[in-house]
Amino acid sequence: MNSEILGISIIFLATVLLAFPLGKYMGKVYEGDKTLWDKLFNPFDKQLYRLSGIDPSRPMNWKQHLTALLTINLVWFLVSMFVLMNMGWLPLNPDANPGMSADLAFNTTVSFVSNTNLQHYSGETGVSYLGQLVLMLFQFISAGAGMAIAAVVMNAMKERTTEKLGNFYFYFVRSCTRILLPLSLVLALIFLFNGMPMTFKGKDQFISLQGDTVQVSRGPAAAMVAIKQLGTNGGGFFGANSAHPFENPNYFTNIVENIAIILIPIAFVFALGYVLKRRRFAWMVFAVMTIGFLLLLIPSVHDEMKGNIAIAKLGIAQPLGSMEGKEVRFGSAASAFWGITTTCTSNGSVNAMHDSFTPLTGMFAMLGMMINSFYGGVGVGFLNFYVFIIIAVFISGLMVGRTPELLGKKIEAKEMKIAAIIALLHPFLILAGTALSSYIYSRNPAVYTAWLNNPGHHGFSEMLYEYTSSSANNGSGFEGLGDGTPYWNITCGVVMLLARFLPIIGPVAIAGILAGKKYVPESAGTLKTDTGTFGIMVFAVIFIIAALSFFPALSLGPIAEYFGMK
Amino acid sequence: MKQHILPAIKLTVVCIVVFMVIYPLVIWVAAKAVPAKGEGEKVVVNGKVVGYALEGQRFTSDKYFNGRPSAVNYNAAGSGGSNKGPSNPDYLKEVSNRIDSFLVHNPTVKKEEIPSELVTASGSGLDPDISLKAALVQVNRIAAIRNRAPEKIQALIQSQKTRSLNGIDKVNVLQLNVALDAMK
Numbered sequence: 001m002n003s004e005i006l007g008i009s010i011i012f013l014a015t016v017l018l019a020f021p022l023g024k025y026m027g028k029v030y031e032g033d034k035t036l037w038d039k040l041f042n043p044f045d046k047q048l049y050r051l052s053g054i055d056p057s058r059p060m061n062w063k064q065h066l067t068a069l070l071t072i073n074l075v076w077f078l079v080s081m082f083v084l085m086n087m088g089w090l091p092l093n094p095d096a097n098p099g100m101s102a103d104l105a106f107n108t109t110v111s112f113v114s115n116t117n118l119q120h121y122s123g124e125t126g127v128s129y130l131g132q133l134v135l136m137l138f139q140f141i142s143a144g145a146g147m148a149i150a151a152v153v154m155n156a157m158k159e160r161t162t163e164k165l166g167n168f169y170f171y172f173v174r175s176c177t178r179i180l181l182p183l184s185l186v187l188a189l190i191f192l193f194n195g196m197p198m199t200f201k202g203k204d205q206f207i208s209l210q211g212d213t214v215q216v217s218r219g220p221a222a223a224m225v226a227i228k229q230l231g232t233n234g235g236g237f238f239g240a241n242s243a244h245p246f247e248n249p250n251y252f253t254n255i256v257e258n259i260a261i262i263l264i265p266i267a268f269v270f271a272l273g274y275v276l277k278r279r280r281f282a283w284m285v286f287a288v289m290t291i292g293f294l295l296l297l298i299p300s301v302h303d304e305m306k307g308n309i310a311i312a313k314l315g316i317a318q319p320l321g322s323m324e325g326k327e328v329r330f331g332s333a334a335s336a337f338w339g340i341t342t343t344c345t346s347n348g349s350v351n352a353m354h355d356s357f358t359p360l361t362g363m364f365a366m367l368g369m370m371i372n373s374f375y376g377g378v379g380v381g382f383l384n385f386y387v388f389i390i391i392a393v394f395i396s397g398l399m400v401g402r403t404p405e406l407l408g409k410k411i412e413a414k415e416m417k418i419a420a421i422i423a424l425l426h427p428f429l430i431l432a433g434t435a436l437s438s439y440i441y442s443r444n445p446a447v448y449t450a451w452l453n454n455p456g457h458h459g460f461s462e463m464l465y466e467y468t469s470s471s472a473n474n475g476s477g478f479e480g481l482g483d484g485t486p487y488w489n490i491t492c493g494v495v496m497l498l499a500r501f502l503p504i505i506g507p508v509a510i511a512g513i514l515a516g517k518k519y520v521p522e523s524a525g526t527l528k529t530d531t532g533t534f535g536i537m538v539f540a541v542i543f544i545i546a547a548l549s550f551f552p553a554l555s556l557g558p559i560a561e562y563f564g565m566k
Numbered sequence: 567m568k569q570h571i572l573p574a575i576k577l578t579v580v581c582i583v584v585f586m587v588i589y590p591l592v593i594w595v596a597a598k599a600v601p602a603k604g605e606g607e608k609v610v611v612n613g614k615v616v617g618y619a620l621e622g623q624r625f626t627s628d629k630y631f632n633g634r635p636s637a638v639n640y641n642a643a644g645s646g647g648s649n650k651g652p653s654n655p656d657y658l659k660e661v662s663n664r665i666d667s668f669l670v671h672n673p674t675v676k677k678e679e680i681p682s683e684l685v686t687a688s689g690s691g692l693d694p695d696i697s698l699k700a701a702l703v704q705v706n707r708i709a710a711i712r713n714r715a716p717e718k719i720q721a722l723i724q725s726q727k728t729r730s731l732n733g734i735d736k737v738n739v740l741q742l743n744v745a746l747d748a749m750k
Contacts, residue, residue: 003733048584052576072574079578124644137586141578169577176581181589188593195620198590198597198604203643206608206615208623209743210630215643216618218606223593240645243689245620246606251730307682308652314662316680319699320734324657324686325647328634328695331734335689352689353647458651480649565653 004333007251008301011337015259015266022263023270029178030151030171031275041178048173056173059164062512065152066505068168069145073113073501076138080109083134084127093128094202095217100126107489112138114500115146115377117228117235117348117475118492120484124217124239129200135235136224140176140184143231143378147175149504150268150379153386154275156511159408161519165512175379179264180230187226190256195249198222221246229260232377234348234475242338242351243327254330254351258338265345265375268382276407280530285385288535292374292542297340300361304336308358309565325353336361343368346377348475355453355462355478359565362478363558366465369472371546372426377473380500383507385538388545390419390510392538393529402527409514422506426471427549429495433467434460434553436491453480457564461557466492471499609740611747617740618642622694625739628671629711631696631704631746633739634683635664638691648687661685674706698727698735701742714749722746 028035049056060068083090088099100108104120111118112135121127127135148171155165192198197218204216221237225247228235242248242257269289273282304326307318321332330338335352342349343365354365368374373384390406394416397404404411438460441448452459462478469476470492477483483492520526528534597604607619617623624640625632633640637648650657664685669675681699701723709716726742729735 007732048577048580051580052573054573054577068570068574071570072577075571075574075578079582122644122646133586133590136590137582140585140589141581169573173577176585181585184589185592189596192593192597192600192604195602195607196604197606198593199606200594201605204606206617209611209616209740209747210623210625210627212624212640214617214623214640216606216621217643217645220590220594222597222604223590238645238690240647240690240692243647244645245622245690245692245694249620251732255731310653310658311661311682311686314658314665315677316665316682316685317678317699318682320681320683320697322652323683323688324650324652325689326683327689327693328683328697328734328736329693329730331730331732334732350689353649355649355651356647358652453649454651454654454657456653458653461651478649479646480651561651561653 004305004331005301007255008333008337011255011258015262018259019263019266020270023267024274026179026267026271027274029174030154030271037178045173045177048177049169052169054169056167056170058167060167061163062152062156062165062508062515065149065165065168066508069149069504070501073145076113076141077109080113080134080138081105084108084131087128087131090128090130092130092133092200094200095128097125097128103486103489104484107493110493110496111475112233112235113142114473114496115142115231115233115346115380116470116473116496116500117233118470118477118496119235119475120489122239123237129219132219132224132237136227139224139227139231139233139235140180143180143227143233144172144176146377146379146504147179148172148379149508150382151175153383153507153511154272156515157276157407159519161516163516165515180227183230183260184223184226187230187256187260188222191222191225191253194253196222196225196253197246218246225257226260228349229257229347230264232261232265232345232347234342236349242349243353248351251329251334254334254338257349258334258341261338261347261349262341262345262375264378265381268379272382278407278530284530284532284535288539289374289385292371292539293340293344296344296364296368296374297337300340300364301333301336303358303361304332322356322358325356327351339365340368342476343474344374344376346372346381346472346474348469350476353479354465354476355480359558359562362461362465363554365476366468366554366558367546367550369468369474370426370430370550371542372472373542380473380504383503386507386511387419387422387503388538388542389529390415391423392534392541393527395541396534396537397527400527402525405520405526406514406529408519408521409517410520411514415510415513418506418510422503423545425502426499427545429471429499430464430467431549431553433470433491433495434464437463437467450482453482457557457561461561464553464557467495470495473500609744611744616744619738619741620694621692622688623740625743628707630743631701631708631739632684633696634693635685635687636691636693637687640692642692645690645692647689647691672704672707675703679703694738694740695736696739698723698737701737708746718749722749
């Protein structure tokens, strides 16, 4: 029992210890400072720029950054749509899986381009190996794009007045080649030696000990699993994601994968400290994120290890805790820990089925996505947090009667409006989607009976979770939801699309506008943003926005289910 | 936007070459150095493949140790959990039926001795393991049907036991059953 808790404590501490040097390294990569690996990467990157006809030293303003980002995403969208709809006849398809329908291809494309990795298909039967490789490509480049944009915002937060915020392609290529690629190579090799498959052969067949004929899906999984975790993507090779023994063979790989889930999101905070040369500010951000994360984590681990009350009433023992949807080799504590890390970071891979979590753990997983900035996704998690910082600065400035300033830049009505819109967009998308679906379902439950795998409050939670996951660009699910229909494919696709790009555009615009303003040096009248008091303020803003917007919906779902089981 | 289109297309092509071709090829070549060659480790008995070490398979017969219930019936060309919510009445009825059935097949076992993982479906539907307790609780049935001393079966389980890094004692059901068949 205690050894399970020790296991997850080690995962968390190891991550922080690794994130510290990695964050410093990432800061150097984005600043263009010298690192040990320059001799290796400089010529490599140079070739990439040359072949693409890019001048990485040409500075861009914030609008040019956004245009570059949106243009390249459009290209990716088209590539992905083409492959997913035509993979039936394209090569690398030993299991003869068919191409996708247009609505499913739309959902899957948006899902992977937006770094969400919501999967309305199952890996074994829904995509060819070529399809898997294309999706893996997006796991690299969508993560790289998010990181590049966060680098732009960090650059804009520096103490100076400028329009020039570096080059988008420079940040993007460096994120991919100097951070994601080397880490993925290391991870994939570790996975290989723990038995994860990496083959282009199709299904195997054998006769089991008991005499059943069994077919086994395989594939080039090890390469994909590495980047799926590092880039907070989460899209699994197999249907069961990292609960599948081929995708997460033992407790050691579970540790490695779980570290990979939160490593870069945490490292980003330390990179911020390096770039801004403001360690205290970075520690304030880290402390707020970590306290929030622990508040979600601890009750979840407790509840899962305690077991399901309804199962206890049946009179059997639950020595390993609530085991429905979980694997014996991980146990309850590591499954709950994974569940919270994957939802807090917008990763969305799972090592246990979230639909079968006890009610409050399911709620904390949802809360992680609703807040979406306790570490958050690679790059974009910081952007979400940035919005909350802006709001906190503005509110606390008004409260104490000081000019609202963030790092020497005055925050005015325009920036505040953008921040408020972005902060409210997320609850709006989630609640509007859930409300619409609930309305459609309740008008005609008999017709839509295939939507919900569970009755009552838990069924409502399944719909709420799906939109939360889409809007948080997370990608996990209460997978009992019958989501492989045009309705779900299209509505979730639209939510993912809006929830990816608007929360990128908003913070970049704010940061760009602030960067162009006059720099006011700190004085006695400046509101200090690197103190514990300000940290509490940020936390309060996050709590109020999340709690007030989502509490009613959560009461109808997991909270009602919890009290119903008492 | 115009000035960004061409670089975007070219950069995408370059990324395809690096991340979609070279990166997986490197890993694929490295896989050749691994014992199982990246194809999954097979379990071979008398020269015949009887399964994959990492993947659970269906054991319903009384003469074998049974694994966990599977929402996909141990179909290794698909995978998944039941996705049943904790309060779902149909689900609780199903678990209750599994408990009754287990008690019928294992008459010496008391209800409160059944560990929950033996009557709840795993996340992947292919869970290869059960806990040590879940194996021990099946000893009397197997001893009776195979006509062996229970102590011998218990010793066999202990020899197959592994401990996860998180301290959970477990056995791989396929390996255990292979060893059971090989028992003299």
